[in-house]
Amino acid sequence: MTRTLQKKICLLGDFAVGKTSLVQRFVHHRFDEKYLSTVGVNISRKEILLDEQTQLHLLIWDLAGGEEFVGPQANYIKGASGALLVCDLTRAITLSALKLYAADFHAASPAASFVILANKSDLTAQRVLTENQLTELADELSAPLMMTSAKNDDNVERAFAMLADTIA
Amino acid sequence: MMDRVVVEWITRRLAQQQVLAYALLDRDLKILDCHWLVDNGDPAQGGQDLPLGSIFPALIGLEDHLRHFARTPGGEMEIPQIARQLPNQKPIYYTLRVESIREFDAHLLVFALDATDESRMEQQLIQQRNELRLHVEARLRAEEALKQANDQLETRVQKRTIELQEANAQLRSLSRRLVEIQETERREIARELHDEIGQALTGLKLLLQRSARLPEDVARANVTEAQEMVFELMNRVRQLSLELRPTMLDDLGLLPTLLWHFDRFTAHTQINVRFKHAGIDRRFSSDVEITAYRIIQEALTNAARYANVNEISVRVMLSGDILGIQIDDRGKGFSLETFRPHGASVGLSSMRERVASLDGAISFDTAPGEGVHIHAQLPIGAQS
Numbered sequence: 001m002t003r004t005l006q007k008k009i010c011l012l013g014d015f016a017v018g019k020t021s022l023v024q025r026f027v028h029h030r031f032d033e034k035y036l037s038t039v040g041v042n043i044s045r046k047e048i049l050l051d052e053q054t055q056l057h058l059l060i061w062d063l064a065g066g067e068e069f070v071g072p073q074a075n076y077i078k079g080a081s082g083a084l085l086v087c088d089l090t091r092a093i094t095l096s097a098l099k100l101y102a103a104d105f106h107a108a109s110p111a112a113s114f115v116i117l118a119n120k121s122d123l124t125a126q127r128v129l130t131e132n133q134l135t136e137l138a139d140e141l142s143a144p145l146m147m148t149s150a151k152n153d154d155n156v157e158r159a160f161a162m163l164a165d166t167i168a
Numbered sequence: 169m170m171d172r173v174v175v176e177w178i179t180r181r182l183a184q185q186q187v188l189a190y191a192l193l194d195r196d197l198k199i200l201d202c203h204w205l206v207d208n209g210d211p212a213q214g215g216q217d218l219p220l221g222s223i224f225p226a227l228i229g230l231e232d233h234l235r236h237f238a239r240t241p242g243g244e245m246e247i248p249q250i251a252r253q254l255p256n257q258k259p260i261y262y263t264l265r266v267e268s269i270r271e272f273d274a275h276l277l278v279f280a281l282d283a284t285d286e287s288r289m290e291q292q293l294i295q296q297r298n299e300l301r302l303h304v305e306a307r308l309r310a311e312e313a314l315k316q317a318n319d320q321l322e323t324r325v326q327k328r329t330i331e332l333q334e335a336n337a338q339l340r341s342l343s344r345r346l347v348e349i350q351e352t353e354r355r356e357i358a359r360e361l362h363d364e365i366g367q368a369l370t371g372l373k374l375l376l377q378r379s380a381r382l383p384e385d386v387a388r389a390n391v392t393e394a395q396e397m398v399f400e401l402m403n404r405v406r407q408l409s410l411e412l413r414p415t416m417l418d419d420l421g422l423l424p425t426l427l428w429h430f431d432r433f434t435a436h437t438q439i440n441v442r443f444k445h446a447g448i449d450r451r452f453s454s455d456v457e458i459t460a461y462r463i464i465q466e467a468l469t470n471a472a473r474y475a476n477v478n479e480i481s482v483r484v485m486l487s488g489d490i491l492g493i494q495i496d497d498r499g500k501g502f503s504l505e506t507f508r509p510h511g512a513s514v515g516l517s518s519m520r521e522r523v524a525s526l527d528g529a530i531s532f533d534t535a536p537g538e539g540v541h542i543h544a545q546l547p548i549g550a551q552s
Binding site: 006007008015016035036037038039040041042043045059064065066073075076078079080081091093128 | 246251294305
């Protein structure tokens with residue numbers, strides 16, 4: 001008999017780090033070079049077979065970047081079981097911002113889990129974030145870390161699966 | 169389906185608002201009534217049998233919060249700007265509001281308000297703002313890179329300026345010392361001419377004057393003495409000439425001149441020169457020959473003055489277009505950083521300058537107790 005779970009997860013991070021691209025790659029297997037900023041929230045669904053007995057219905061909340069989660073926006077992250085914290089390997093400022101998103105998220109959902117995604121790993125020549133900087137934050141947040149590229153489809157499936165395993 | 173009274177209440181309650189959908193829930197979140205616009209925009213009614221999440225997916229995960237609201241009169245919550253992607257259309261946006269009510273059997277009123285126009289405008293503004301931010305970030309990164317490049321350039325310029333100042337100082341020092349050497353040489357030549365040759369000529373003159381007044385047999389003996397003095401004078405002049413520049417270097421070339429010099433050096437200093445050579449039994453350009461000769465001469469002179477050795481090794485090898493010179497002694501050596509004997513320092517500078525003028529290279533490897541090892545490479549094609 002198959003057990004079905006339904007979980008809400010959020011993608012958090014500064015604007016233009018590639019949150020929407022990660023969701024598009026994961027849910028629709030496509031990538032668009034054009035940057036289109038998100039306003040509010042896009043909600044997507046995806047089913048994941050965790051094992052032979054467990055089906056997970058993921059509700060993926062892709063939130064606008066560069067916003068503080070105060071006032072009505074705080075309700076975006078209520079009830080979420082986990083979050084993908086996304087930074088851009090080519091922009092140092094996006095890593096330090098993750099601490100603020102993590103704090104907001106933790107306040108709304110204290111038991112939730114994080115996975116840190118260092119996105120745009122395909123842009124090796126423009127990379128500015130070092131392995132040390134990333135692992136330092138991962139250690140501070142006690143969260144696993146993965147390098148991803150929505151463009152090249154590197155580790156995208158694995159990143160969502162890792163969070164799904166954690167929250168299931 | 170709720171009765172007409174409920175529909176009228178709802179209509180009054182939500183008047184003036186662009187409602188896309190609404191639902192009345194009981195305290196257990198069971199849908200009592202529902203009215204919404206389906207994806208093609210047509211209104212539909214009912215929904216009692218559907219789970220709340222299928223109508224309002226944004227409420228999934230918030231069930232505990234909603235149940236709490238249902239028991240808390242006056243409570244309300246809002247989830248703004250939820251995008252809903254319709255097939256082949258731009259997304260529409262709605263804001264989901266949940267209010268705690270006590271009407272009929274309902275405890276919660278959930279409704280979706282159209283926020284499409286304002287959200288699309290906001291999206292355009294956010295798009296422009298974010299693109300501007302990205303542009304500013306890129307510009308700051310470029311400025312930072314430019315600043316770093318400038319700093320590096322500035323550092324290099326400062327370093328080169330210091331090197332140039334040091335080179336100029338060395339050049340000035342070398343010029344001063346070359347003038348000193350020149351004056352010293354002139355002084356020694358003058359002394360040699362005055363003390364040795366001048367005295368001998370004076371003696372010869374007096375001898376000849378005296379002979380003119382003497383009887384012929386006595387005068388003949390003085391002439392013999394005068395001839396010996398002239399012979400000695402000729403030797404002194406030849407010696408002086410050789411010390412200034414060995415003419416055999418111009419006449420016979422490097423190898424015979426070196427062999428001649430080593431013989432004289434050993435005779436004067438009792439220091440043996442172990443000489444190995446290859447490919448130099450030929451003529452080189454005048455610049456190369458005099459430079460090679462002076463380097464070896466200077467190295468031997470320094471070794472005789474400071475090294476305290478019995479033997480010096482000299483190797484001169486032609487390899488391709490490079491004339492390699494290696495001079496080694498196992499003497500006292502010295503520290504290039506801390507100890508520079510005046511004469512030796514001038515000698516080293518002079519060697520450097522001579523080699524540099526031929527675009528060659530020279531290195532000095534020495535330390536206290538480790539002897540002195542000089543290695544020079546002269547391009548034989550170079551002409552100064």
